[in-house]
Amino acid sequence: MTTRPEPDGGELDPGLSAIMSERRQLINLAYRLLGSLADAEDVVQETYTRWYAMSRAQQGAIESPGAWLTKVAGRICLDLLRSARVRRESYVGAWIPEPVPDRSEWISGRSPDPADRVTLDESVSMAFLVVLEEMTPAERVAFVLHDVFRYPFTEVAEIVGRTPGACRQLASSARRRIRDSAPAQAPAARSAEIVRSFKQAWAAKDIEALVALLDPEATGLADGGGLVSAVLDPLNGAREIARVLVELATLVPDLAFRERTVNGRPGLVAHLDGATVAVIALEVVGDRITQLWAVRNPEKLRPWTEN
Missing domain, CATH: 3.10.450.50 (Nuclear Transport Factor 2; Chain: A,)
Structure with missing residues (x-):
């Protein structure tokens, strides 16, 4: 993602660093929602494209740019999850989430921006992601946003398009799936x-x-x-x-x-x-x-x- 200078060629937008600092959070969110690093990168790119499609006045009217970016990325992921089930019906063989290495072990032909790396914890273990794949799109989004990223249900509801109470039920259902399907792994x-x-x-x-x-x-x-x-x-x-x-x-x-x-x-x-x-x-x-x-x-x- 390239930065954009001021129209007069002067200093960079003073809010740009704050906007771009959200990139890693968005990558981590989208990867957990989609199980695909490539798709997560596409989602984040599209999210920033929509941000920069707005005028400076429209951007300035947004009270919390980080919350706006998360909402947009979450909705794009939700749409992709809904279409993924159709796409995977024609996938040859089993579909397994895309594996990611430890941050110190990325060995592709370039040194990736730290913002493109996924923070590793139990919420990205393959066993965990496989259970997420069994959830409905709404369950997965509600659970990941609330239980993993600690977003309140009022904000989750705006992304999922349901009431906070309904999102609480979705997350609770997902939590039961995790509890029933994922035994404690060895240290x-x-x-x-x-x-x-x-x-x-x-x-x-x-x-x-x-x-x-x-x-x-x-x-x-x-x-x-x-x-x-x-x-x-x-x-x-x-x-x-x-x-x-x-x-x-x-x-x-x-x-x-x-x-x-x-x-x-x-x-x-x-x-x-x-x-x-x-x-x-x-x-x-x-x-x-x-x-x-x-x-x-x-x-x-x-x-x-x-x-």
């Missing part, structure tokens, strides 16, 4: 140990070791988006997942893995011939891996690409 240090053992067992093609690390009822999903090869159907059960992983390691012997932070939790990144070919998020509960999400869609791997 990060313990998860890292399990992920490391998992990587070693996978590299060794040790199917029994993999089975021991996976919960008996574990599930695995892969997202290739129809652009690259990926298992289209969910994998169910420890032995089925382990079997497919060993087959993959046998078919692609040069596949290498690195332990990385994926959406704030220990995960793995797969490399082949120097290129990032998959980002793998894992949910660890107790001492077992209960969920495995492998993102292969190259359009979702931009922040992980070295070249």
Whole structure:
């Protein structure tokens, strides 16, 4: 986003820094609402476009520019969520939220503006985002705005287009979904140990070791988006997942893995011939891996690409 000088070519708009300081908050909000960094960036760009489409007098009449930007971004996200369900009906295979690395690990061909980075916490763990995907658009927006970003229901109501009481009910329903669907994950240090053992067992093609690390009822999903090869159907059960992983390691012997932070939790990144070919998020509960999400869609791997 480029800054705009005063019409006479003099000093920059004194309110510009305040407006642009909202960018990171908007990126973080839109990513949690949409599960896509690319879409979040588009939403923020459109939000600022609408701001600068107004005259200086119109801008000056807005009491809280930050609240205005949030309202506009929230409404754009709500519209996108409503249309996303239709778009994803034609998506090839499973749709998994776009994974993001730790802020210190962004390795794409440029050093991104800090405002473009997502702040990592439990509200962006893959397990959390997957539960958000199961909510209605209104539930997701009401819950994220209120419970994650602490906006009052009076402001949430203006974005969702419902009464504050209705938004309170939406957030409560979403909260129950989170409570019922997302078991407490193991501490990060313990998860890292399990992920490391998992990587070693996978590299060794040790199917029994993999089975021991996976919960008996574990599930695995892969997202290739129809652009690259990926298992289209969910994998169910420890032995089925382990079997497919060993087959993959046998078919692609040069596949290498690195332990990385994926959406704030220990995960793995797969490399082949120097290129990032998959980002793998894992949910660890107790001492077992209960969920495995492998993102292969190259359009979702931009922040992980070295070249």
